Amino acid sequence: xxxxNLAREAAQLTEFWSQRVIASGNGNLxxxxxxxxxxxxxxxxxxxxxxxxxxxxxxxQMRDGDVELGPGDLFVIPRGTEHxxxxxxxxxxxxxxxxxxxxxxxxxxxxxxAAGTSPEDxx
Amino acid sequence: xxxxNLAREAAQLTEFWSQRVIASGNGNLxxxxxxxxxxxxxxxxxxxxxxxxxxxxxxxQMRDGDVELGPGDLFVIPRGTEHxxxxxxxxxxxxxxxxxxxxxxxxxxxxxxAAGTSPEDxx
Numbered sequence: 001x002x003x004x005n006l007a008r009e010a011a012q013l014t015e016f017w018s019q020r021v022i023a024s025g026n027g028n029l030x031x032x033x034x035x036x037x038x039x040x041x042x043x044x045x046x047x048x049x050x051x052x053x054x055x056x057x058x059x060x061q062m063r064d065g066d067v068e069l070g071p072g073d074l075f076v077i078p079r080g081t082e083h084x085x086x087x088x089x090x091x092x093x094x095x096x097x098x099x100x101x102x103x104x105x106x107x108x109x110x111x112x113x114a115a116g117t118s119p120e121d122x123x
Numbered sequence: 124x125x126x127x128n129l130a131r132e133a134a135q136l137t138e139f140w141s142q143r144v145i146a147s148g149n150g151n152l153x154x155x156x157x158x159x160x161x162x163x164x165x166x167x168x169x170x171x172x173x174x175x176x177x178x179x180x181x182x183x184q185m186r187d188g189d190v191e192l193g194p195g196d197l198f199v200i201p202r203g204t205e206h207x208x209x210x211x212x213x214x215x216x217x218x219x220x221x222x223x224x225x226x227x228x229x230x231x232x233x234x235x236x237a238a239g240t241s242p243e244d245x246x
Contacts, residue, residue: 003190003198006175025171025199026221028149048148052129054195067126072177074217075126076148094197096219098149 006054010034010092017112019095019102031095035087039107042082049077049097056091060084069093083107129177133157133215140235142218142225154218158210162230165205172200172220179214183207192216206230 004022010032013020017039019031035058051058052074060067060075061084069075077083084107095101102108127145133155136143140162142154158181174181175197183190183198184207190198200206207230218224225231 001199001201003192003196006195006197008195023173023197023199025173025219026151028151028219030173030197030199050146050148050153069126072129072131073126074129074146074153076124076146076153078124078148096148096151 004030006032006094007092010054010094013092015112016090017102017108019100021100027098028096029098029100031097031100032092033095033102034090034092035085036090037109037111038086039084039109040104041084042105042107043080044077044097044101044106045080047097047099047101048079049083049095049101051075051077051085052094052096054092054094056087056089058091058093059086059088061086127153129155129217130215133177133217136215138235140225140231142223144223150221151219152221152223154220154223155215156218156225157213157215158208159213160232160234161209162207162232163227164207165228165230166203167200167220167224167229168203170220170222170224171202172206172218172224174198174200174208175217175219177215177217179210179212181214181216182209182211184209 019033023030053069142156146153176192
């Protein structure tokens with residue numbers, strides 16, 4: 001494979017809350033994504049989900065409290081744990097897990113399926 | 124778990140080429156390390172090894188050429204591929220893989236076992 005620069009790969013994304021695989025190793029995918037606004041509450045019963053923030057800030061809402069993440073912060077959401085990531089402003093991040101989870105079951109909001117939109121565009 | 128900041132965790136390392144586990148997910152460990160000078164040529168037959176540079180620059184020497192990595196660059200060394208990471212100046216990085224590999228079989232140089240030393244100190 002070639003090397004991948006996280007910021008450069010994330011800058012090419014068009015759709016919010018949509019993961020793009022840039023590499024894989026030991027059964028896990030390395031995926032870049034960008035977010036704005038809120039996802040929907042969800043959990044992954046079959047996999048842990050690791051967030052690593054590249055740019056901006058993300059709040060991982062969980063039932064027992066929020067975790068605020070900024071650039072360089074890594075956080076693992078254990079399998080089965082309900083969570084709802086939100087980004088007050090655009091944030092870019094790396095996700096590590098065995099599958100692409102940017103789908104309805106993975107909390108992806110309906111408005112984000114239209115490329116280039118944000119919550120405001122869709123309202 | 125708590126969130127972990129990569130730069131902050133890597134800044135606490137004392138020994139070069141020694142991995143410290145900061146998180147785990149889906150059978151993989153997230154490990155910070157710092158390097159300077161050269162490791163020894165080696166390969167991991169049982170696991171892929173992912174590098175993500177936090178600070179500085181690392182060259183991943185391989186038998187078919189070198190890959191130069193800077194901050195934010197991610198690179199996966201496939202299992203069974205001989206490699207020899209070198210860092211002209213101190214570099215800090217994240218490694219992802221199922222085991223800690225900072226040992227002789229993983230290319231860790233003898234001088235690095237003495238905490239706080241660099242190749243020059245040991246010579």
